[in-house]
Amino acid sequence: MTVSIDTRATQGPGEAPRLKKPSWKDPRLLIGLLLVLASTAGVVALLDSQDTTTEVYSARRDIPVGAAVSADDLVAVPVRLASSAGAYLPVSGGIPDGAVATRLVTEGELIPSAALGTADELDRKPVGLSVEDPLPTGTEAGDRVDVWVSLRTDTNTYEEPRLLLEAAEVAELTVGESALGGSASTLVQVLVDDGAMPELLNALSNDARIAVVLNPGAGS
Structure with a gap:
């Protein structure tokens, strides 16, 4: 009598199932890659924004209230201000005509835009x-x-x-x-x-x- 023996590997009791190698078509793998790329792009953008400098004016000397403000009173300085840059007087915009200090600006202080006005506003x-x-x-x-x-x-x-x-x-x-x-x-x-x-x-x-x-x- 001839006995037929199955030579294919069989999974014995208690053995863990074999893991399949992930495929590039697996949507979970694609989603994971997209999340990694998005995170990396965010970090790069944040570092770039922190590296950006803006030139604003700083007081060369004390500027008392009511004093006319001219280029001789100011010095341009590059600073990293991020979102608060708009609160200070930018070099690119120049000095407003007829500008006077509406509050005391001390030597070395960045010039807030709100600290300048006209004599009529005092x-x-x-x-x-x-x-x-x-x-x-x-x-x-x-x-x-x-x-x-x-x-x-x-x-x-x-x-x-x-x-x-x-x-x-x-x-x-x-x-x-x-x-x-x-x-x-x-x-x-x-x-x-x-x-x-x-x-x-x-x-x-x-x-x-x-x-x-x-x-x-x-x-x-």
Whole structure:
């Protein structure tokens, strides 16, 4: 009697099924490749955007409120600002005609577009006050001061001092020098809004005594 034996390999009990080699036509493989390519492209685009520099203007020196802004006051600097680049004055756009600083811009600061305007847009204007008593060392533009006045009476005496301006911003500070080299009067440019301007000018025109006191606790 002839016995027929099947010589094909058989899977024994407990053996794991054999994995088939993936085909290029397998949709899961194609989707995976697309995801990898998309991720790589995103990373490259992000690195390219971070590498992009924009030229904007920076202040060459302190620019006080109300000062006209010209090319001599500015220097072009390349910076990486990404999405915030539009908030600063670009070199490509140039300096607007008749531009003045609407707030103090300090030396080395990037020029915000919002810090420039026209003289008509200023809600505060600088007024020069000469004071005999020197302000504390280190007082500078941007600090806050209280302005006190003592009005002259008909008998050439002075009334009690009263507070006229509280926490006025210093726009500029110029310390004078006497002939002997000692400190003389100090010219303090303070920013005054239109509402307080008449009273202050009236005090100045009537030879009132003016005292300027640093107010370190006032907010900017």
